Amino acid sequence: MICLRKVAIIGVGNSKFGIRNDVNVAELTFEAVKPSFEDAGLAAKDIEFVALGSAGAGAWYEELLPAVVAAEYCGLTKAGLVRCEAACASGSAAFQTAYSVIASGQAEIAMVLGVEKMREIDSLTAMEWIGRAGYYFWEFHNFGLTFPAYYALYANAHMAKFGTTEEDLALVAVKNHKYAIMNPLAHLQNKITVDDVLNSMVIASPLKLFDCCPMTDGAASLILASEEKVKQLDVDTPIWVAGIGCSSGTANLSKRPDYVGLEASVLAAQRAYKTAGISPEQIDVAEVHDCFTIAEIMAYEDLGFCSKGEGAKMIREGQTEIGGKIPVNVDGGLKAKGHPIGATGCSMIYELTKQLRGEAVEKGRQVQLKNYIALAHNIGGTGHYCYVTILRR
Amino acid sequence: MSGMPSIKSREIKIVQEIPISKTLRFWEGLKEGKVYATKCTKCGKQYFPPVADCPNCLNSEIEWIELSNEAEVETFTHVVFRPTSFCQYKPYTVAIGRLKEGVKVLTWLTGFKLSEIKVGMKVKLVAKLSQEGNPTYEFVPL
Numbered sequence A: 001m002i003c004l005r006k007v008a009i010i011g012v013g014n015s016k017f018g019i020r021n022d023v024n025v026a027e028l029t030f031e032a033v034k035p036s037f038e039d040a041g042l043a044a045k046d047i048e049f050v051a052l053g054s055a056g057a058g059a060w061y062e063e064l065l066p067a068v069v070a071a072e073y074c075g076l077t078k079a080g081l082v083r084c085e086a087a088c089a090s091g092s093a094a095f096q097t098a099y100s101v102i103a104s105g106q107a108e109i110a111m112v113l114g115v116e117k118m119r120e121i122d123s124l125t126a127m128e129w130i131g132r133a134g135y136y137f138w139e140f141h142n143f144g145l146t147f148p149a150y151y152a153l154y155a156n157a158h159m160a161k162f163g164t165t166e167e168d169l170a171l172v173a174v175k176n177h178k179y180a181i182m183n184p185l186a187h188l189q190n191k192i193t194v195d196d197v198l199n200s201m202v203i204a205s206p207l208k209l210f211d212c213c214p215m216t217d218g219a220a221s222l223i224l225a226s227e228e229k230v231k232q233l234d235v236d237t238p239i240w241v242a243g244i245g246c247s248s249g250t251a252n253l254s255k256r257p258d259y260v261g262l263e264a265s266v267l268a269a270q271r272a273y274k275t276a277g278i279s280p281e282q283i284d285v286a287e288v289h290d291c292f293t294i295a296e297i298m299a300y301e302d303l304g305f306c307s308k309g310e311g312a313k314m315i316r317e318g319q320t321e322i323g324g325k326i327p328v329n330v331d332g333g334l335k336a337k338g339h340p341i342g343a344t345g346c347s348m349i350y351e352l353t354k355q356l357r358g359e360a361v362e363k364g365r366q367v368q369l370k371n372y373i374a375l376a377h378n379i380g381g382t383g384h385y386c387y388v389t390i391l392r393r
Numbered sequence B: 001m002s003g004m005p006s007i008k009s010r011e012i013k014i015v016q017e018i019p020i021s022k023t024l025r026f027w028e029g030l031k032e033g034k035v036y037a038t039k040c041t042k043c044g045k046q047y048f049p050p051v052a053d054c055p056n057c058l059n060s061e062i063e064w065i066e067l068s069n070e071a072e073v074e075t076f077t078h079v080v081f082r083p084t085s086f087c088q089y090k091p092y093t094v095a096i097g098r099l100k101e102g103v104k105v106l107t108w109l110t111g112f113k114l115s116e117i118k119v120g121m122k123v124k125l126v127a128k129l130s131q132e133g134n135p136t137y138e139f140v141p142l
């Protein structure tokens, strides 16, 4: 890895997340692109390469080639262009692609876009599409697994093995809603209690409605530059990419060794820590993939924030709140900020960039920075893909 | 849907014809009441779902083995909120069970009250026809 050039994030933008039936996919992307240009002090002509993450093209929204459509709409045509798919980790896959293009010397400035429009179709059809995002033939076709159901399989196994309770799961939702209320970009901005979660309708047992992330529309944009370019532009607070680790898991859940953690997370994290040369204790703030409450608890364990089986203890003790051992998802997370599939990975990095710059200032959402290191953990499918990205100021 | 001004896209109906030539024995076995896995003749690894090519050693000579039917539930969920194409079904329980051969099977678990289902319980794997008349397999009480 020593031959790679250093790469920094020099501009970020994030659209308002929510039900965005006022805009199409290109217009929504524009809402993230424009502020990222303003943030970086650059224009479309400066961008040599664009990688766009989006998973539902042609399925839950109408455009089959969203990268082409969004690039034209934002004045980016003629730049090198690709769409990346890694299910819910498509945004991180796009980030890794653009990072690699710069690190390898193929470009000086590149843009990463993540976008998803999930609310143009009815919610049962959306559930159908997402349920097919595993091994369609062997696990959906005859059995009708849904996305919550895949994670519910993990929740029941985790509860049986470690004594994790439905109340523990609910605490994740309560925490993430609490921070979403402070984040004007978040989709769900209502305060909820443990009882609200426990009393909400069962979606796939033991997961209930408030254990699940909403279906959200949203976009995020990140501008990356080489070290040389960062110096040339005299960038005020570049946020450096310290390491990316990625891995994958079997398509069939029946082929996994167990259901109490995601092997892809463990491997991706190990690879990212090694590349960055850091250990989990050094992380000031993390964004983890909490598409369902159980996923956040498993992430604490898989990323090494605590040992296996201790995830529920972390949430009970408030160790992942601001002021705790390691604040997690203080922008509301997928659970409450929302999970526009392809945008999520980019939105995590948007938040961490703001945090590391000390700009996440809305009503006390700024974490205390000691080591100036942050981590984003983005899962695609049910542990089918995983990307862990470590940033450093 | 939202009350915002919009235009409906053109409608398409998508049905894919999924090839099953290489796993035909499996689908025919189900009709005879048997659930088959495959075994690599070179490295001996067993596979469920069945595969025609071994990902472990890339050998394509496989043999069909009939699975024993007793399984231990590793995990389960009761799916209440169903996708469009399963709306004609009542809520269903899905489980992953480990067979004594070591392979695992993900399928529906029927014949129990939800409160009776526990991780670690023993169930039986059987071949059957789905509500739509297609060959499938299921976990049922021993």
Ligand SMILES: [Zn+2]
Pocket: B040, B041, B042, B043, B044, B045, B054, B055, B056, B057, B058, B059
């Ligand atoms: Zn073999």
